[in-house]
Amino acid sequence: MGTNPLAIAFPTHDDPLVIDMATSAITVFELIRLAREGGNITDDLAVDIDGKATTSPADALQGVLRAFAGAKGSALALAIECLTGPLTGASIVGDTEDNRGNLLIAIDPDVVLGSGQSFADRSTEMLNRMRKQNEGGQGVRLPGDRSLELAQGVIASGMIDIEVGILSGLASIASD
Numbered sequence: 001m002g003t004n005p006l007a008i009a010f011p012t013h014d015d016p017l018v019i020d021m022a023t024s025a026i027t028v029f030e031l032i033r034l035a036r037e038g039g040n041i042t043d044d045l046a047v048d049i050d051g052k053a054t055t056s057p058a059d060a061l062q063g064v065l066r067a068f069a070g071a072k073g074s075a076l077a078l079a080i081e082c083l084t085g086p087l088t089g090a091s092i093v094g095d096t097e098d099n100r101g102n103l104l105i106a107i108d109p110d111v112v113l114g115s116g117q118s119f120a121d122r123s124t125e126m127l128n129r130m131r132k133q134n135e136g137g138q139g140v141r142l143p144g145d146r147s148l149e150l151a152q153g154v155i156a157s158g159m160i161d162i163e164v165g166i167l168s169g170l171a172s173i174a175s176d
Contacts, residue, residue, distance in 0.1 A: 003027050003065065004080040011109075012124040018144040023077035024065035031057040031065075036165065 003022035010017040026045045034041060035057035043053040046060030054060050067073035083103050085092040090101025109119030133140045154160055 004077045004084070006076070006080055010123050011120045012127060013120050014124060015144075015148055017123065017127060017142065018147075020144070020147075023067055023073055023080055025068045025073070026060075026065060028061070028065070031061050035061065 003024040005020070005022050007018070007020040009019075026041060031041070031046070033039075039057065040055045041057055041060060043055050044066065046054055046063055046065050048054040048056070048059040048063040051063070054063060067077045069076075081092075084090060084101040088101035088103055089099075091097055091099040113119055127142060130142060131139050
């Protein structure tokens with residue numbers, strides 16, 4: 001299995017709660033970045049093509065990424081694999097073609113709740129209560145909070161920091 005990403009968004013009256021994550025212990029993009037920069041990984045994130053633990057991002061890219069959180073992460077990764085492979089008609093383990101599957105599921109909260117309740121009202125209240133919880137003197141950070149803060153900073157500054165190598169690659173692609 002690959003990174004088997006999972007993204008779920010929940011509407012609120014503020015910014016939506018977005019949970020966007022890989023079920024692997026490290027993402028392919030992080031491995032690519034580390035390989036390019038000459039960095040290493042810890043030996044619990046991936047195995048090489050021979051099935052041996054590796055600290056080399058390049059070897060990890062040729063091998064297998066481990067799931068996060070042990071058996072629970074593996075089970076979640078397998079569930080995503082089933083939803084995006086067999087259910088969508090995409091490639092499955094052992095196929096020679098590279099046919100990746102994507103699945104989108106949308107739920108209308110009004111159908112589930114019926115009239116008289118608002119999912120956005122209840123979601124907003126729940127998240128606000130959670131953020132107000134005191135954790136070591138600071139409010140609780142929820143998934144997506146850091147990304148939202150970074151995005152707001154980029155919008156406010158009008159600038160995006162980008163590595164020179166990536167910028168050169170994008171410029172090369174754009175000029176072709």
